[in-house]
Amino acid sequence: MTSARTRDRLIDRLRVDGIKNEAVLERIRNVPRHLFVDEALASRAYEDTALPIGFGQTISQPYIVALMTESLIEGLGASKKLVKVLEVGTGCGYQTAILAPFVQHIYSIERIKTLIPRVRKRLSQLKVHNLTLRHADGLRGWISQAPFQGIIVAASPPEVPQDLLHQLDEGGRLVIPIGTRSSQQLQRITRRGNTFETEELDLVSFVPLLEGTEV
Numbered sequence: 001m002t003s004a005r006t007r008d009r010l011i012d013r014l015r016v017d018g019i020k021n022e023a024v025l026e027r028i029r030n031v032p033r034h035l036f037v038d039e040a041l042a043s044r045a046y047e048d049t050a051l052p053i054g055f056g057q058t059i060s061q062p063y064i065v066a067l068m069t070e071s072l073i074e075g076l077g078a079s080k081k082l083v084k085v086l087e088v089g090t091g092c093g094y095q096t097a098i099l100a101p102f103v104q105h106i107y108s109i110e111r112i113k114t115l116i117p118r119v120r121k122r123l124s125q126l127k128v129h130n131l132t133l134r135h136a137d138g139l140r141g142w143i144s145q146a147p148f149q150g151i152i153v154a155a156s157p158p159e160v161p162q163d164l165l166h167q168l169d170e171g172g173r174l175v176i177p178i179g180t181r182s183s184q185q186l187q188r189i190t191r192r193g194n195t196f197e198t199e200e201l202d203l204v205s206f207v208p209l210l211e212g213t214e215v
């Protein structure tokens, strides 16, 4: 159920659904998604669906993780990396693990404290070391580490948070689901000086971005 064939099937499916970046597909093939969910759900880990991770939160659907990663790094040369990426909504750390080889350093913020030590343990087992985790409200970004070449947000606010826009580097991209609980659109916003160019990527369904923190 977590075999090479099962994983290959997921990769075939992502290709059919339009994911083109071979390096991203290869990373998804190699990261053991079953380690990010409860044992009881491990048999479903290579289905292209979101799954519960407790605390009312989910591990994102592989297609969405692939799409967000591909959109964030589009045009990056083969052995090049983005310098700094901010991730809002670490959750179980799956998106972090997929993104890690494409970035020099990831700064990831999660508002539910209990999730953080689990992510730390899991990612260190997978030899993902280029990250700093923080328990905070990600809506404000991470001002002391800005600017970022990329910002990726895994929970949906009704409007684009201005603080995140201002923490983008020149040419930097913000990939974020904007909307209400029932209808959201994944957007890619690119900074060009003081103007921001918005592209609409897909219709999506994320948990809401909440203010404040929880233990």
Ligand code: SAH
Pocket (backbone or CB within 6 Å): 057, 058, 059, 060, 065, 088, 089, 090, 091, 092, 093, 094, 095, 096, 109, 110, 111, 112, 115, 136, 137, 138, 139, 154, 155, 207, 208, 209, 210, 211, 212
């Ligand atoms: N990136 C995860 C998906 C996480 S689900 C994956 O790879 O599967 C979304 C996460 O965003 C949840 O863990 C939720 O607690 C978190 N979140 C919601 N609002 C937040 C905020 N304001 N700041 C930081 N994290 C937030």
